[in-house]
Amino acid sequence: MTNLSIAIPDSCLIESQTILDKSYKISQISRSCSIFCVNKIIIYHDSSVKAENMDKKILKTILEYLDTPPYLRKKIYPKMWILKHAGILPPIKSPHHKALIDIKKIRNQEIRFGFVVKQNDSLYVDVGLEKLIKYKGNQLGKKVLVKITNNAQLLAEDISKENVDGYWGYDVQFADSLSALLENTESEVLMTSVEGSQFTRHVNDFMSKIKASKNLLVVFGGPKFGLRKILECESKKISSSNNFMNMFPMQGTQTVRFEEAILGTLSIINNYLHA
Amino acid sequence: MTNLSIAIPDSCLIESQTILDKSYKISQISRSCSIFCVNKIIIYHDSSVKAENMDKKILKTILEYLDTPPYLRKKIYPKMWILKHAGILPPIKSPHHKALIDIKKIRNQEIRFGFVVKQNDSLYVDVGLEKLIKYKGNQLGKKVLVKITNNAQLLAEDISKENVDGYWGYDVQFADSLSALLENTESEVLMTSVEGSQFTRHVNDFMSKIKASKNLLVVFGGPKFGLRKILECESKKISSSNNFMNMFPMQGTQTVRFEEAILGTLSIINNYLHA
Numbered sequence: 001m002t003n004l005s006i007a008i009p010d011s012c013l014i015e016s017q018t019i020l021d022k023s024y025k026i027s028q029i030s031r032s033c034s035i036f037c038v039n040k041i042i043i044y045h046d047s048s049v050k051a052e053n054m055d056k057k058i059l060k061t062i063l064e065y066l067d068t069p070p071y072l073r074k075k076i077y078p079k080m081w082i083l084k085h086a087g088i089l090p091p092i093k094s095p096h097h098k099a100l101i102d103i104k105k106i107r108n109q110e111i112r113f114g115f116v117v118k119q120n121d122s123l124y125v126d127v128g129l130e131k132l133i134k135y136k137g138n139q140l141g142k143k144v145l146v147k148i149t150n151n152a153q154l155l156a157e158d159i160s161k162e163n164v165d166g167y168w169g170y171d172v173q174f175a176d177s178l179s180a181l182l183e184n185t186e187s188e189v190l191m192t193s194v195e196g197s198q199f200t201r202h203v204n205d206f207m208s209k210i211k212a213s214k215n216l217l218v219v220f221g222g223p224k225f226g227l228r229k230i231l232e233c234e235s236k237k238i239s240s241s242n243n244f245m246n247m248f249p250m251q252g253t254q255t256v257r258f259e260e261a262i263l264g265t266l267s268i269i270n271n272y273l274h275a
Numbered sequence: 276m277t278n279l280s281i282a283i284p285d286s287c288l289i290e291s292q293t294i295l296d297k298s299y300k301i302s303q304i305s306r307s308c309s310i311f312c313v314n315k316i317i318i319y320h321d322s323s324v325k326a327e328n329m330d331k332k333i334l335k336t337i338l339e340y341l342d343t344p345p346y347l348r349k350k351i352y353p354k355m356w357i358l359k360h361a362g363i364l365p366p367i368k369s370p371h372h373k374a375l376i377d378i379k380k381i382r383n384q385e386i387r388f389g390f391v392v393k394q395n396d397s398l399y400v401d402v403g404l405e406k407l408i409k410y411k412g413n414q415l416g417k418k419v420l421v422k423i424t425n426n427a428q429l430l431a432e433d434i435s436k437e438n439v440d441g442y443w444g445y446d447v448q449f450a451d452s453l454s455a456l457l458e459n460t461e462s463e464v465l466m467t468s469v470e471g472s473q474f475t476r477h478v479n480d481f482m483s484k485i486k487a488s489k490n491l492l493v494v495f496g497g498p499k500f501g502l503r504k505i506l507e508c509e510s511k512k513i514s515s516s517n518n519f520m521n522m523f524p525m526q527g528t529q530t531v532r533f534e535e536a537i538l539g540t541l542s543i544i545n546n547y548l549h550a
Contacts, residue, residue: 031535035526037525037527090532093529094527094528094529095527167527199546200550201550248542249545249546249549250545251311252310252369252442253309253368260306263535263538264310264539264541264542266539267522267539267540268543270525271522274473274475274525275475
C-alpha cells in the first residue's frame with residue numbers, strides 16, 4: 001500500500017466569497033481525499049496571493065469535521081459559525097464512520113474512533129455506543145483511535161493508524177511554505193500543473209519510483225497561480241526531481257478548477273497504484 | 276482523435292431537491308464533458324426509479340445553455356425559470372466560447388457559432404460581433420456553426436463540426452432506454468460500475484479496441500441504481516462485449532457520487548487516449 005498525501009495552498013478558497021461556497025468546495029476536497037484513501041492533507045502557505053487569513057482555519061476545521069465519524073461530531077465540535085453549513089454537506093461514509101451497534105456485539109480487538117472524557121476521576125472513551133468504555137491512556141478531551149479489548153470488562157487503549165489495516169481517514173497539517181514542504185518531505189513528489197510534462201509519457205518511470213518509496217505526495221497549485229509561480233514567490237524553482245506533470249492533456253477548457261484537479265488527478269493516480 | 280460520447284440516466288438529478296442544486300450538479304457534468312472534449316451527451320431513460328419528468332428537460336436545457344458561447348446565450352434563451360441560477364454557474368471557457376473582436380479583424384475562413392435572424396427578407400447570422408453577417412443557409416432561428424469567408428463582403432455558411440479541427444462543444448440527445456442505446460451504438464462501449472472488473476487489468480485490450488473503433492461511449496448508472504440493475508429493469512443483462520468496469524478500485528468511501536464518477540472516469544480515459 002502506498003502512503004498517499006496531498007498538499008494544497010491556503011489560498012485555495014480565494015474564489016469563494018461565502019462560508020456556504022467555501023463549505024461546498026471543502027466538501028469536494030474531503031470527498032476526493034476519502035475516496036482515494038489519502039492519509040494526510042497538508043495546507044501550505046501560498047505567498048503569491050493575499051488570501052483571507054481565516055480561510056486556513058475554515059479549511060482545517062471543515063476538513064477535520066467531515067473526516068470525523070458522525071457519532072462523534074456533536075461531542076467534539078461546539079456550535080461554531082464555521083460549521084454553519086457543515087450539516088448539509090454530502091456524507092463521506094468511510095469505513096471508520098461506523099454505525100451504532102449494541103455494545104454486547106462489539107468484537108474483541110475492534111477499532112473505533114472515540115472522544116476521551118472524565119467521570120468520577122476516571123477516563124472513559126465515547127466510541128458512539130450507548131455506554132462509555134474504560135480508557136487506558138491520557139488524551140483527555142481529544143479524539144483518539146482506540147482498540148477495544150474484551151476481557152471480562154471492555155477496555156480501550158490508544159492505537160496508531162499505522163498499526164491498523166484499512167483506511168482510517170486523513171490528518172490535516174500546515175506547512176509554512178511550499179519550498180519548506182518540498183525540502184522536508186521524504187515522499188516521492190508529484191507536482192501537478194498545466195505547464196508540466198504530460199504525465200502519461202513518464203508514468204512508468206514515475207510508478208517505479210513510487211513502488212520504491214511507498215510514499216507519494218501530490219502537490220496542487222492555487223486557483224490564481226500554479227506551482228511554478230508560487231515557488232517563484234519564494235525565490236525557488238521547480239526541480240527536476242519534483243515530477244512536474246500535466247494530468248489533463250488536451251484539455252477542452254481554459255482552466256481545470258482546483259477541486260476538479262484534485263478529483264481527476266487522484267482518480268488517475270489511484271488507477272495506477274492499484275494496477 | 277477518438278470521438279468521445281457519454282450516456283447518463285434521466286434519473287441523475289433524483290437526489291437534488293431544488294433547481295439550484297440541480298443547476299450545480301448539471302454544471303459539474305457540463306464542465307467534465309468540456310474539459311475532456313466530449314462530443315455527445317446522451318440522456319437515456321432509466322426505468323429503475325421514478326424520477327421527475329421535468330428533470331430531463333432541465334438537464335438538456337442547462338447542459339445546452341452552458342455549452343452555448345456566452346455571446347449567444349441571451350439571444351437564444353428567453354427568460355425561463357429553468358435557467359434562474361444558470362448565470363452564477365462556473366464558466367466553461369471552451370475554445371468555441373470566443374471573445375468579442377473588431378469585425379475588421381475577423382480572419383478569412385474563421386469558424387464561429389451564431390444565431391440565424393431575418394432582416395429585410397434576408398437571413399443574417401449573429402456571431403457575437405458588432406454587426407450581423409450575411410448568411411447563406413436556411414436555419415432561421417437556429418444556433419448554427421458557420422464558416423465566415425471574406426471576399427469583398429463577409430459571408431457565413433453552415434459547416435459541420437466534423438469538418439473543423441479542434442473541439443466545438445457537445446450535443447445533447449435523448450435515448451428511450453439503456454438497452455436501445457446499447458443496441459444502436461456503433462461505438463466501443465465502456466460501462467462503469469463498482470461491480471465491474473478492475474479497469475487497469477483490462478486497459479491494454481480495451482485501448483486497442485478504442486484505437487480500432489475510434490468511437491468510445493462511456494455509460495454511467497444512476498445515483499440510486501447501477502447499470503446492472505437498470506438493464507435488469509429492461510429485462511436485459513450486461514453483455515461481455517460491454518466492457519463492464521470499475522474505475523475506482525479500493526475506494527475509501529461507500530459510494531462514488533454520480534458527478535464524481537464522471538469527472539474521475541473521464542480523467543482516467545483522457546489520460547490513456549492521449550498517451
